[in-house]
Amino acid sequence: xxxxxxxxxxxTEAKKGEAVEIKALxxxxxxxxxxxxxxxxxxxxxxxxxxxxxxxxxxxxxxEMQTGISAxxxxxxxxxxxxxxxxxxxxxxxxxxxxxxxxxLTVT
Amino acid sequence: xxxxxxxxxxSRGRVALSIPAIAENGLSVFTTIAVESPxxxxxxxxxxxxxxxxxxxxxxxxxxxxxxxxxxxxSTNIRLAASQKVTAIAVMSDGSLxxxxxxxxxxxxxxxxxx
Amino acid sequence: MCAGGSCVMYLTLALxxxxxxxxxxxxxTRLQSSTSFLSDELRARQNDETVNPGMLWVxxxxxxxxxxxxxxxxxxxxxxxxxxxxxxxxxxxxxxxDPETGKLLNLELRINKCRSERQKAEAFGYESEEMLAMTxxxxxxxxxxxxxxxxxxxxxxxxxxxxxxxxxxxGQIDLSCAQCHxxxxxxxxxxxxISSAVVTGYPAYRLEWQxxxxxxRRLRACSLGVRAIQFPYGSDEYLSLELFLAKRSEGLPLEAxxxxx
Numbered sequence: 001x002x003x004x005x006x007x008x009x010x011x012t013e014a015k016k017g018e019a020v021e022i023k024a025l026x027x028x029x030x031x032x033x034x035x036x037x038x039x040x041x042x043x044x045x046x047x048x049x050x051x052x053x054x055x056x057x058x059x060x061x062x063x064e065m066q067t068g069i070s071a072x073x074x075x076x077x078x079x080x081x082x083x084x085x086x087x088x089x090x091x092x093x094x095x096x097x098x099x100x101x102x103x104x105l106t107v108t
Numbered sequence: 109x110x111x112x113x114x115x116x117x118x119s120r121g122r123v124a125l126s127i128p129a130i131a132e133n134g135l136s137v138f139t140t141i142a143v144e145s146p147x148x149x150x151x152x153x154x155x156x157x158x159x160x161x162x163x164x165x166x167x168x169x170x171x172x173x174x175x176x177x178x179x180x181x182x183s184t185n186i187r188l189a190a191s192q193k194v195t196a197i198a199v200m201s202d203g204s205l206x207x208x209x210x211x212x213x214x215x216x217x218x219x220x221x222x223x
Numbered sequence: 224m225c226a227g228g229s230c231v232m233y234l235t236l237a238l239x240x241x242x243x244x245x246x247x248x249x250x251x252t253r254l255q256s257s258t259s260f261l262s263d264e265l266r267a268r269q270n271d272e273t274v275n276p277g278m279l280w281v282x283x284x285x286x287x288x289x290x291x292x293x294x295x296x297x298x299x300x301x302x303x304x305x306x307x308x309x310x311x312x313x314x315x316x317x318x319x320x321d322p323e324t325g326k327l328l329n330l331e332l333r334i335n336k337c338r339s340e341r342q343k344a345e346a347f348g349y350e351s352e353e354m355l356a357m358t359x360x361x362x363x364x365x366x367x368x369x370x371x372x373x374x375x376x377x378x379x380x381x382x383x384x385x386x387x388x389x390x391x392x393x394g395q396i397d398l399s400c401a402q403c404h405x406x407x408x409x410x411x412x413x414x415x416x417i418s419s420a421v422v423t424g425y426p427a428y429r430l431e432w433q434x435x436x437x438x439x440r441r442l443r444a445c446s447l448g449v450r451a452i453q454f455p456y457g458s459d460e461y462l463s464l465e466l467f468l469a470k471r472s473e474g475l476p477l478e479a480x481x482x483x484x
Contacts, residue, residue, distance in 0.1 A: 002279075002283050002352065002356075003283055003286035003287060003290070004279070004282035004283045004285065004286045005279075005283075006279075007273075007278055007279055007282050009272070009273030018178075019178035019179060020178070023273040023274055025274075025276060025278070025279055026279075027279045027283075029433065029434070030433075032164075032187075034164065055176060058176070059174070060174050060176035060177060061171070061172065061173060061174065061176075061177060062170075062171070062172040063169060063170070063171050063172075063182075063184075064169060064170040064171075064172075065169050066165045066167050066168055066169060067163075067164070067165050067187070068158075068160055068163050068165060068167075068168035068169065068186050068187050068188075069168060069169055069184060069185070069186060069187070070135060070136040070137075070184075070185035070186060070187050070433070071135070071136075071276075071433035071434060072276040072279060072433075072434070073184070073185075074183075074184055074185050074274065074276065075182055075183070075184045076182060076183040076184075076274075077177065077181075077182050078177060078178040078179040078181055079176065079177055079178055080147075080176060080177065080178040082176070128262070128264065132261070132262045132264075132265055132414075132430075132484055133414070133430040133431065133484045135430045135431065135433055136430045136433075138264050138268070215413075215414035216413055216414050
């Protein structure tokens with residue numbers, strides 16, 4: 001497990017009602033299961049299947065992924081700033097590996 | 109796609125799917141989907157589903173929104189196995205379905221890498 | 224067919240134009256980083272730290288920098304402090320000859336020398352995730368700085384070896400690096416544009432690999448592409464070639480981690 005498996009870029013502060021642009025990257029091979037290794041063995045499928053985003057404890061966004069999402073999945077989204085609180089990004093893959101990134105947002 | 113639409117009619121419009129006309133590399137194609145919507149409690153986009161015509165798995169991803177989102181707009185990178193049509197279907201809070209479709213040419217890399 | 228006299232004139236004119244154009248294009252063929260051959264979107268992706276997937280390795284390297292390892296109980300930070308200060312400019316002047324041993328070292332070998340000799344820690348595998356994270360993080364501290372390596376003095380023998388490898392015809396297809404990367408730069412080879420073979424962007428996130436990789440990985444892919452022997456990672460051959468390519472890239476700004484196809 002990498003030490004820094006995810007990278008979320010977003011402002012730390014926003015005015016109430018403003019749109020907050022968020023960019024999220026997670027380290028993951030998104031192995032499709034269709035590839036063969038150099039000795040002819042199929043490489044097993046291993047993909048991130050779900051990203052959930054919560055804001056001040058409530059779920060605001062979900063992204064269900066399949067093999068058609070590129071390796072090291074990237075998503076950008078736009079959240080309305082309402083209250084000061086934490087945004088929590090949780091990625092889960094089909095092996096049950098969980099990666100969590102937390103980002104504080106101060107709303108004035 | 110039928111699992112998503114459940115046989116209901118899908119109208120073209122309100123959804124803007126942006127992908128390049130020619131993919132630099134089919135392994136990572138930058139894709140943006142934007143749906144016109146006030147994103148209010150009364151009227152918002154519930155979900156957007158992205159489909160591939162020729163990938164082994166037709167559904168690329170599904171995005172589920174709530175009124176807490178400022179816009180029903182996302183960008184991501186997708187994999188496309190061959191030149192094909194890509195379709196985005198949006199499900200609104202009032203149950204209506206809207207879509208956009210784009211064609212893309214997928215080129216191949218130069219040297220045979222394998223490394 | 225034209226009459227004798229005017230034929231000679233047209234021929235001379237044609238020859239003159241051909242020579243003039245070729246002289247112009249030689250003079251104008253400046254080496255440029257492959258970033259200029261990327262699509263607008265990929266170039267924007269490379270230049271945006273919030274979107275460039277290579278930055279995942281920079282973040283990883285930042286964590287590793289502070290991680291204690293080895294019998295000495297030290298992290299990189301223990302001796303080198305803040306990498307932003309201590310590592311600034313370092314990647315831009317590698318590969319370099321180690322004054323202690325007289326051997327040519329690239330960043331990977333230098334890191335492992337530090338790990339084994341100073342930290343008394345296990346060396347990182349050449350293409351391991353830890354090594355990629357460290358080299359990308361260190362390279363990032365030189366982003367924007369001009370590549371500037373020594374090719375003379377103690378480095379001359381390595382530079383010469385690298386230069387002769389670049390011009391050597393090899394493999395089943397009997398191609399030298401120069402035949403593509405000097406004679407045919409800018410022309411298309413299937414879906415790609417042939418690069419000038421400059422190394423400003425490495426370690427790079429290569430779409431074909433769907434991950435980040437070292438220059439030696441890219442060189443191995445080149446060797447495979449022309450059906451020539453693939454030398455091992457960290458081999459003398461690729462090291463010398465790396466020095467030659469770094470000298471070739473002189474003055475161009477370092478831009479690791481680049482995005483390449």
